[in-house]
Amino acid sequence: MNRHQFLAGLHEAVRPRTYLETGVQTGQSLQLSRVPSIGIDPAFTINREIQADVHLARTTSDEFFAREDPLAHLPIPIVDLAFIDGMHLAEYALRDFIAVERFTTPASVMLFDDTLPLNVLMANRKRESGSWTGDVYKATQALRDLRPDLVVIDLDTALTGTTLVLCPDASRGGALEGYDDWVESAITPDPQPVPEAILGRTNALDPERVLASAGWRNLVELRSAGRADAAAIRAGFSDVLG
Ligand SMILES: C[S@@+](CC[C@H](N)C(=O)[O-])C[C@H]1O[C@@H](n2cnc3c(N)ncnc32)[C@H](O)[C@@H]1O
Numbered sequence: 001m002n003r004h005q006f007l008a009g010l011h012e013a014v015r016p017r018t019y020l021e022t023g024v025q026t027g028q029s030l031q032l033s034r035v036p037s038i039g040i041d042p043a044f045t046i047n048r049e050i051q052a053d054v055h056l057a058r059t060t061s062d063e064f065f066a067r068e069d070p071l072a073h074l075p076i077p078i079v080d081l082a083f084i085d086g087m088h089l090a091e092y093a094l095r096d097f098i099a100v101e102r103f104t105t106p107a108s109v110m111l112f113d114d115t116l117p118l119n120v121l122m123a124n125r126k127r128e129s130g131s132w133t134g135d136v137y138k139a140t141q142a143l144r145d146l147r148p149d150l151v152v153i154d155l156d157t158a159l160t161g162t163t164l165v166l167c168p169d170a171s172r173g174g175a176l177e178g179y180d181d182w183v184e185s186a187i188t189p190d191p192q193p194v195p196e197a198i199l200g201r202t203n204a205l206d207p208e209r210v211l212a213s214a215g216w217r218n219l220v221e222l223r224s225a226g227r228a229d230a231a232a233i234r235a236g237f238s239d240v241l242g
Pocket residue numbers: 021022023024025026027028029030040041042043044059060061062085086087088092
C-alpha cells in the first residue's frame with residue numbers, strides 16, 4: 001500500500017469534516033479530499049481535478065500559520081485530518097505539526113509523509129536523491145520523546161513510509177516544550193545518523209492492519225457525540241497498539 005492509498009483509507013475511516021495539507025505540489029494527495037480543505041505550498045502546480053472546496057495558499061506553512069485567522073476558510077476552526085508533506089526538513093515538519101495541533105480535537109488525525117528513508121542518502125538534509133525524505137524521521141522521533149501523551153505509529157507504506165499521530169492536544173497552544181534544545185541537538189550536518197530501526201522499519205506497522213482497526217469507528221462515534229477524549233480514543237486502537 002502506498003502513501004496515497006493509505007491517505008485515501010484514512011479519509012474513509014476518519015470521515016473528516018475538514019482537511020488540511022502542507023505540501024500540495026501537483027494535487028495528488030489533495031484530490032482525495034471531498035470536504036472543506038486548506039492546501040499550503042509556495043510552489044504548487046496542480047495538474048488534476050480537485051473536488052473539494054479548497055483554500056489554496058501559495059505560501060510557506062510558517063507564513064500561513066502566522067496569520068491571524070488561518071482557518072477562516074473552513075466552516076469550523078478545526079482540522080479533523082491533516083497531511084504533513086511540505087518542506088522535508090525535521091524542524092519544518094515538526095513546526096507544521098505544532099501549528100496544526102492548535103486547531104485539533106483529540107479525535108483529529110495527522111499523517112506525516114516520508115518518515116522512513118530507505119537509505120542515508122535519501123535522508124540528507126540537502127537533496128541529493130530523486131526520492132527525498134530529508135530528515136523528517138527526526139520530527140516524529142521528537143514527538144515520541146517530548147510528547148509521550150501522543151500516539152505515534154510508523155507505517156510501512158511504499159515507498160518511503162508514513163507516520164500517524166493520534167490524540168493531539170490543542171491546549172498546548174502551539175508550543176512544544178523542549179523544542180529549542182531539540183533543534184540544537186537534532187539538526188546536524190549531512191550525512192544523517194539514521195537509526196537502523198528506521199532503515200529496517202523494525203517498528204513499522206502494516207498500514208492495512210491499522211486501517212482495519214476498530215479504533216476508527218470508535219473515534220468517529222466519540223467525535224460525533226462530542227465526547228472525543230484522548231484516553232477513550234487511544235483505547236479504541238488497542239487491537240493494533242497492543
Ligand atoms: C512531496 S511534495 C508534496 C506532495 C503532495 N502532498 C502529494 O502527496 O501529492 C512537497 C511540496 O512541499 C512544498 N513545500 C516546500 N517548502 C514548503 C513550505 N515551507 N511550506 C509548505 N510547502 C512547502 C514544495 O513546494 C512541494 O510541492
